[in-house]
Each structure stands twice: as C-alpha cells, then as structure tokens.
Amino acid sequence: MSVKSLFKRIVSAVATALTAVLSIGQTQMQTGVRHPEWSRNAVIYEVNVRQYTADGTFNSLKKELPRLHDLGVDILWLMPVHPISKVNRKGVLGSYYAASDYKAVNPEFGSLSDFISLVDEAHRLGMKVILDWVPNHTGCDHRWVKEHPEYYARNEKGQMYGPYDWTDVYKLDYTREDTRAAMRDAMAYWLRYCGVDGFRCDVAGQVPTDFWNETRPYLEEAAGKPIFMLAEDSQPELTEHAFDMDYNWPMKDLFSAVANSAGQYTVGDNRVFEPKNARDIIALVKEQNETFPVDSYLMNMTTNHDLNSWEGTEFRRLGKFAAPFAILTYVLPGMPLIYTGQETGLDRAFEFFSKDEPPLWEPRNDYFDFYRRLNALKHERPELRAGAEGGNIMTVSTGGSTDILAFKRELDGQGIFFAANFGSKTEAFAPCKCLDGLIEVTDVFTGAPVVTLPAALAPGQYILFTYKVR
Numbered sequence: 001m002s003v004k005s006l007f008k009r010i011v012s013a014v015a016t017a018l019t020a021v022l023s024i025g026q027t028q029m030q031t032g033v034r035h036p037e038w039s040r041n042a043v044i045y046e047v048n049v050r051q052y053t054a055d056g057t058f059n060s061l062k063k064e065l066p067r068l069h070d071l072g073v074d075i076l077w078l079m080p081v082h083p084i085s086k087v088n089r090k091g092v093l094g095s096y097y098a099a100s101d102y103k104a105v106n107p108e109f110g111s112l113s114d115f116i117s118l119v120d121e122a123h124r125l126g127m128k129v130i131l132d133w134v135p136n137h138t139g140c141d142h143r144w145v146k147e148h149p150e151y152y153a154r155n156e157k158g159q160m161y162g163p164y165d166w167t168d169v170y171k172l173d174y175t176r177e178d179t180r181a182a183m184r185d186a187m188a189y190w191l192r193y194c195g196v197d198g199f200r201c202d203v204a205g206q207v208p209t210d211f212w213n214e215t216r217p218y219l220e221e222a223a224g225k226p227i228f229m230l231a232e233d234s235q236p237e238l239t240e241h242a243f244d245m246d247y248n249w250p251m252k253d254l255f256s257a258v259a260n261s262a263g264q265y266t267v268g269d270n271r272v273f274e275p276k277n278a279r280d281i282i283a284l285v286k287e288q289n290e291t292f293p294v295d296s297y298l299m300n301m302t303t304n305h306d307l308n309s310w311e312g313t314e315f316r317r318l319g320k321f322a323a324p325f326a327i328l329t330y331v332l333p334g335m336p337l338i339y340t341g342q343e344t345g346l347d348r349a350f351e352f353f354s355k356d357e358p359p360l361w362e363p364r365n366d367y368f369d370f371y372r373r374l375n376a377l378k379h380e381r382p383e384l385r386a387g388a389e390g391g392n393i394m395t396v397s398t399g400g401s402t403d404i405l406a407f408k409r410e411l412d413g414q415g416i417f418f419a420a421n422f423g424s425k426t427e428a429f430a431p432c433k434c435l436d437g438l439i440e441v442t443d444v445f446t447g448a449p450v451v452t453l454p455a456a457l458a459p460g461q462y463i464l465f466t467y468k469v470r
Contacts, residue, residue, distance in 0.1 A: 031293035032241045033216070036197075036226035038128065039244060039297070039335070040385040042074035043375045044230075046304055048340040049079055049109055050093070051350045053358050058110040058118045065118075067361060069125040071343055071368065072375025075228065076122055077200050079305060080132045081105050081115060085139020088168040091353020096132070097202060098139035098168040102186035112194075119195050128197040130228055131190055135183055136206045137162060137169040144182070145170065151179040163206070174208050184215050188222035198228035204243065205233035212242035230299065239296035245386075248298040248334060254284055255302065255325050256317050262403070262424040262459060264319025267312035278405035278422040282395055285332060295388040300329035301337040308339060309352045316347075320460030323370070324420035327464055330374045331409065331418050333393070335386050343371045373445055381466065383411035391415065398432040404457065406432060413469050416444075420462035430455045438467040 045068060053060035068076070082099035083106050089098070093108070105115050119129050138144060144151050145160070153173040155161045160170040173179055190196045199219075204212065212231075220227055231243040239246055257276040259265045265273070288298065301307070302314040302325050314322045329336040340350075341359035345367035350356050378384055383391030391409035396419070398404040403423025408415050417434060421427050434453055435441060441450040444464040453463065 028290065029240060029293045031239055031296045033229075033239065033244055033296070034226070035244050035295070035297070035387060036228055038074065038226075039228055040387065040389055041379050041381075042128075042335060042386070043072060043378055044075040044077055044299065044335055044337050045071075045073040046077045046337060046339045047079060048305055048350060049081065050096070051356050051358055052340055056108065056355060056358075058105075058114040062118045062121050064361065065121055065125055065127070069127060071338075071372050072379065073127060073338070074379075075128045075130060075197075077130050077230070078132060080134060080202075081109060082134075083107065085141045085168065087139070087141040090168050091351075093354050094139075095168055095353060097134050098137075099134055100139045100142050102138075102142075102183075103189050116194050123195065128228065129195075130198040130200055130230065131196050132202065133187060133199040134202045135172070135187075136203045137166065137171045140168060140170055142170070148178075148182065151176065151182060174211055180211055180214070183211075184218050187215070187219055191219060191223040191227065197223075197225075198230070198244075200230040200232065201243075202232050204231035204238060205235045209235075209237050209242070212238065213240075216242045234298075236292045236296070240293050245297035245299050245335060246292075248288075248300050250284060250288075251281075251298070251332070252301055252307070254280060255321070255328075258422050259318045259321050259325075262319075262321070262422060264321055264460075265317055266319060267316045269312070277402040278420075279402050281328070281332075281405055282393065282407065285393060289333075297386045298334040299337050300332055300334045301339070302326050302329060303339045303342055304337060305339065305350070305352075308341075309349050313347050313349060314342070321420075321422055324422070324460060324462040326370075327374065327418065327420075327462060330378050331384060331416060331464070333386070333390060336374070336378065338371060343368050370445070377416075377444055377466075381414075381416055383409045383415055396432055396434060398429055399427075401427045403427055404429065406434070410469065414467065415469065416464070416466050418462070418464050419457065421457035421459050424459055426456050426458045428455065429453065429457050437470050439470050441465050441467045 049061060050056045080096040080099060083101050083104050084094040085098045085100040105112050122129050151172055152160045153171040162169040163171055229243045230245045231238045232247050234246050234249045254276060256265060257273040260273040261275050261277060302318060302322060311317060318325050344359045344365060346359045391411035393407050393409055396406040396408060398406045404421055404427050406419035408417045442465055443450050444466060450465045
C-alpha cells in the first residue's frame with residue numbers, strides 16, 4: 001500500500017471516529033451522505049434493456065422514454081450495459097452480471113454513441129440515469145483476467161473463483177490498492193464521458209465498506225454534479241458515508257410472509273415463512289428507523305429483476321395484496337421502485353439468460369393509470385419525501401384486528417391516510433374515527449371527496465386519501 005493510500009485511509013478513519021463522537025447523546029447517527037435534492041420525491045424505474053423492446057437496443061429504448069416520462073419516472077436504473085463474457089457463459093446470451101469490459105457497451109444493445117444519446121434524451125426529458133455496476137466480480141474472460149490477474153481473489157488452490165454457484169464470474173481482491181484504483185477509474189469513466197448520474201451497485205455488501213467510503217467523494221468529483229448511489233444490500237453502515245439508499249430486502253420478505261400467512265402466496269417453492277401480520281410492518285419500520293442513519297433512504301419494492309425471474313411475479317407472491325403492497329412502497333418511508341412491465345400488470349417471469357418477448361406497452365391499461373397516479377402522489381406530497389424531510393408515520397387504531405394496517409403521515413398541516421386488510425377474512429373498520437378533524441379529504445385514485453369510510457374491509461381492500469388538518 002502506498003504512503004498516499006495509507007494517509008487517505010487514516011484520514012477516513014479519523015473522520016468516521018469524529019462523526020461517532022459527535023453523535024454521542026443522539027439516538028443514532030446522521031448519514032454523512034448529501035442526497036441530491038431531486039431524489040427526495042423521486043420514483044426509480046429498473047430497465048431490463050435486453051427485454052424492453054423487440055430488438056433490445058438503446059435506440060429502441062430511447063423511443064420509449066416519453067412514455068416513461070408520462071408515467072412519472074424520475075430515475076432510470078439501467079441493468080448492466082457492458083459486454084458479457086463468453087467463457088463459462090450461462091444460457092444463450094449470458095448474464096448481465098458477468099462483464100468482460102467495464103469501459104465498453106454490449107454490442108447487442110448498440111454503440112457507445114447510442115448509449116450517450118439515450119442518456120442525453122433522458123436528461124432532456126428531466127430524468128436521471130444510473131448504471132447497474134458489478135464491482136464484486138467480473139466475467140471469466142474480462143480483459144483484466146489476462147492484463148491484470150493480480151486483481152483477482154484466489155482460492156486455497158491459487159485459482160480464480162466465483163462466489164456461491166456463480167460459475168461464470170471471478171471474484172476481485174479488494175485488499176489490493178491497485179484493484180480499488182482500477183475500479184474507481186472505471187466507474188468515473190461513465191460519469192465523466194457519458195454523463196450518467198450514479199450507480200446501482202450489485203452485492204455492494206460483499207465489497208469492503210471502506211472502499212465505498214473512499215470512492216463516493218472520488219466519484220462526485222469526477223461527475224462534477226450530485227450523484228445518486230444505490231446499494232443492493234440492507235446494511236446500515238453502507239448508508240453512513242457512501243450510499244444514498246439501500247435495498248429494503250427485509251420489507252420485501254415481510255410482504256411475502258404476510259401474504260403467505262393469509263393464503264395469498266402461490267409460488268409453490270416450498271419456502272417456509274414465520275407467521276406475520278399487518279402490525280409487523282409498522283414494527284419493521286420502527287426497527288429500521290432506529291438502526292439506519294438518520295436521513296438515509298430505503299428502496300421499497302414488490303418486484304425487481306431478481307424477484308421476477310427467480311422468486312415469482314408480484315401476483316404469484318402477493319396475490320390480492322399486490323396492489324395495497326404496491327401502494328405501501330410509495331407511502332412508507334423511502335423510495336418506490338417500478339420494474340420493467342410492472343406498469344402493465346405483466347404476470348410472467350422474464351428469461352434471464354436469453355432474449356424474451358417484451359411487454360405490450362400499448363394500449364395503456366389500468367395498471368399504467370394506477371402507477372401514474374401513485375407517481376404523481378409521490379411528487380406532490382411533501383410528507384412523502386424520502387429521508388428525514390418526510391412526515392412521520394402515525395398508526396391509527398382500528399380495533400383489535402392484527403390484519404388491518406392503518407396509518408397517516410402528516411407534514412405542515414396536510415397528510416395522507418392509508419388503510420388495508422392484509423388478512424384472510426373481512427374485518428370491521430368502524431372503530432376508526434379516521435375523518436375526525438380533517439378537511440379537504442380526497443380519494444387519491446378518483447379525486448372525489450371522501451365523506452364516509454366503509455364499515456368493513458375485505459382481504460386486499462384498501463383506502464388511500466389525502467387531507468388537510470382543520
């Protein structure tokens with residue numbers, strides 16, 4: 001390790017220690033990440049480039065951007081765009097997550113100039129673009145395998161290897177400063193020369209946290225603008241200094257467990273879930289509020305590329321609860337994710353290692369209207385801002401049922417109310433005096449005034465309205 005690198009690590013360690021000292025007397029640490037202002041009321045959309053259009057190219061995707069803008073998307077997360085390794089390739093086309101060159105694009109998608117044109121058009125429409133980045137491992141014929149074999153971790157036999165059953169990749173060695181420097185340089189390339197706005201980092205928790213802490217300021221300097229960093233992990237330490245947002249994997253798992261307890265989970269994969277109910281959702285929110293740094297974000301979801309391809313669609317996993325859980329991804333603290341096809345109600349799993357049929361984007365249907373309305377809600381309501389700037393959750397008593405979830409979030413005299421039945425039978429709702437003291441009560445989806453509430457809620461039935469406090 002060079003003297004310069006050692007000095008940087010010492011400075012980073014001292015800064016971390018000082019932050020901890022300054023946090024004494026507080027309930028928890030404040031994140032050191034300065035979020036882009038445009039992220040507070042943002043909706044993130046995951047683009048499966050290969051499956052998005054009939055030819056799966058950047059140019060065809062660019063033609064879909066006006067529709068995504070109309071939907072209300074703010075951040076486009078593009079699944080990996082790099083060339084895919086051929087050695088040990090899985091399936092016909094291989095995995096997005098087995099890159100052969102960090103500074104090139106997959107020729108199946110088009111050219112680098114096509115990619116830059118896509119980014120420029122997204123920016124023209126007011127959307128940001130983040131790249132899916134795979135830092136933990138490369139494909140087995142990545143250019144570094146021959147040019148820099150010293151960058152790679154070795155097993156007990158001295159061989160390069162892939163983690164888990166990922167036989168198409170080799171793991172990188174982050175104990176080496178030259179590996180770290182090369183990775184930072186590769187990431188900065190896309191910020192400097194292609195204008196992207198940040199990264200979604202694959203299995204971010206398997207890369208040392210101190211690498212991310214050192215790399216965030218380096219990338220911000222390279223970009224010359226605020227960037228956004230999403231970690232595919234649920235470790236609070238990642239959001240202390242490096243990442244704007246973690247995956248909310250625990251909430252996703254809880255959604256499945258609640259659905260399973262109510263007989264809605266129909267995937268048939270023999271998974272075993274602990275019995276869970278609606279109250280456990282609020283308990284998890286409270287736990288996360290206490291364990292994650294103040295003002296950090298969590299990404300809420302009912303589906304994504306992993307869930308869709310490997311665990312089942314949201315309809316198979318969540319059944320009648322798919323819609324109310326989707327609403328929760330918007331009204332719980334954090335940022336909502338929409339995955340390719342979710343806004344059409346797509347109920348099939350995409351092929352992962354080969355080309356598949358794209359969703360039918362037109363004509364637009366009720367699902368499109370559902371998500372467009374939710375996106376507008378996220379944009380319009382200050383109480384739904386991500387991080388510490390949003391309103392706190394206040395639970396509302398609805399009687400003795402543990403299957404009814406009801407809460408409101410308020411900020412500056414206005415708020416939003418959500419209630420749903422996540423059980424297996426109809427439950428009384430009458431004990432809740434939810435309208436007392438409220439004015440301008442408006443149904444989110446119809447725009448009609450809300451005068452009375454139902455006396456009972458059937459399984460999967462939900463209520464969502466905005467209001468002002470009298």
